[in-house]
Amino acid sequence: MKFTIERSIFLKSLSRVQGVVERRATVPILANIYLETRQTGLELRATDMDLEISETVFCEIERTGSATAPAYMVYDIMRKLPENARVNLEHYPEESQLVLCSGKSKFILKSLPVTDFPALVESTLPISFKVRAIDLRSLIERTRFAMSTEATRYYLNGIYLYAVHNAGVGVLRAIATDGYRLALAEVSLPKDAYNMPSVILPRKTVEELRTLIEETTTEITTSLSNTKIRFAFGQNTILISKLIDGTFPDCERVIPVNNNKTIEVNAKALAEAVSRVSTVMATDKARAVKLEVVRDSLVLSASNTTTNNNATDELDAVCDCTPLSIGFNSRYLLDILGQMTGDTVRFAVSDPSSPMMVREVADDSALYILMPMRV
Template sequence: MRVTIERSAFLKALNHVQSVVERRNTIPILSNVLVQAKGEAVKLTATDLDIEIIETVAAEVAQDGAVTVAAHMLYDIVRKLPDGAQLELDQGPDTGRVAIKAGRSRFALQALPPEDFPDLNAGELANRFTLKASDLKGLVEKTRFAISTEETRYYLNGIYLHEVAANKTLRAVATDGHRLARAQVPLPEGAKGMPGIIVPRKTVLELVKLIEGDDGEVEVALSASKIRFSCNGLTLTSKLIDGTFPDYERVIPRNNDKTLDVDTKLFSSAVDRVSTISFEKGRAVKLNVGDGRVVLTVNNPDSGSAEEEIAATYDAEPIDIGFNSRYLLDIASQIKSDTARFQLADAGSPTIVLDPSDDQALYVLMPMRV
């Protein structure tokens, strides 16, 4: 194999693929990236056996071939080369090493046989549809903060993506048992009849990186066990979480009759300020909601107390209710409107948070005792 490739394009592609490679691997080949040169392009592949990322980069290929080299080491080498550099990858008769040349720099990296590199064969992906990258990003961004990190309830360790036939939408839901985030977009053509799937947290994080700044379209193909996202010469294939997502509709309250409207930025800033002295674990902040105002209070026996009052629109009976401040800030960060709307019932019942400018998103927050 002999290839010449431009440094910035190669670096961008390596940055994408090497991110799925674990720093410590008991299987040596999984620490490597597969580099395949053919025609006028180089294809880079990396996998951790659960996720596979493939990206194709234009290159001058003098001799077709394939090699696997240490992903993070190759990325670090390319990253440290000067802008505008041209790299030459050359694997001669010694198939156990690959030479890298750029200007006056020379490297020789150990290589493993490409035929040993695992193939995350996706099999038959019967459901296929196309989504705007902005729509997919919206679904992910509005819900991923609520993904559970508790490994015992593994079926909550991802985003539940499913069709809602009643209103012809594609819906994303995530919950950790303390909060729930729900977002939806009109059902794309081809998604009708798709199985409900749980996309793992790591896959979600990689997907966010891949579609960042992309304003095109993403091709989605899925089965009950795997999903594939394709855009701009980049393909992300992932196994899905094998489990049953709980009936989340049961935790969304239907009779919250007290409506509180607050300025999103003022509220977020006030929560952030008063929570400075809260317990690291509890992070509880109490909201005393009354006519025309909300008083936010934090009491910490070890460090003191904090209180701040902000104006609000509220005309129901006064209510005292506590929330985890971190969860409040996470939800507030997703609200694009100037106003955040809370629909309350009582101090012990779940609260709904809405973005008045986005009727496709809904958040549910469990209260805390304070």
């Protein structure tokens, strides 16, 4: 294998695929990327056995073939080469070497056998549909912060994606929860997605998918089964992932139905106030902030039991409830407020010990649930 490629093209493609590679891969071949030159260009592929990303880019091919290369090593080399550099790569299979040259720079890298490089075999994916990049981005961005990181509850370590049909109207819904907060978002159901199975996208897949979507404006072809999912970004970039083999809890059952006490407040002002008062809790693991309704005001307070530092702040609010005092984890509350794009946020509560519902006043396509804390 021998080819020449623009450094900018190679670096951009490497940045897309190398995120899959584990820095401390226990299997040596998984620390490598797979390179193959064919008529369509240069294919780069990386996998961790659960997730695979491949991309095809243009290059000048002198000799077809395939090789493996240490992923992060090649990425770092490309990063440090001059901006307008051209790169020549040649594989010497007999010596198990990949020689990379650019200008007067030369690198000789170890290349493991291509036969050792695993492929995430695409089983039959019976359901296929196209989803707008803006819609998939919306589902991910508004829910991913609530994914759990607890290994024992692996089925919560991702985003639950499923189709919902209500009165002839279909929506594609995403839910994530860690048991302390829940995020739910939905978009119009894409054509041909009506019979899709309910699936759980793993955390790492969500993060890599998010990166790819950022550079996409067109529709994404999504194909899936009960065990795998495939996202195709045009003809050149493909992400294939195993799905979490578990049962996601019926979170819709925990959505409160009797939260008739409401508070409306400016979302940005509230986020800034929560951030201010929580400053005194820098050494407090609980990081609890208390919200108290006093007539047409929302009073925030926080205290550090270790240092005896405390803080208060007050905001104008529209309150349709009797005086109320309720506490929350400040970081969790800020995570939710960070999803707001409109001016006003609405809280709906029933009592200080029950979950609170959070929505934007101008957008009901997302819902957040936050468990209270004792303060």
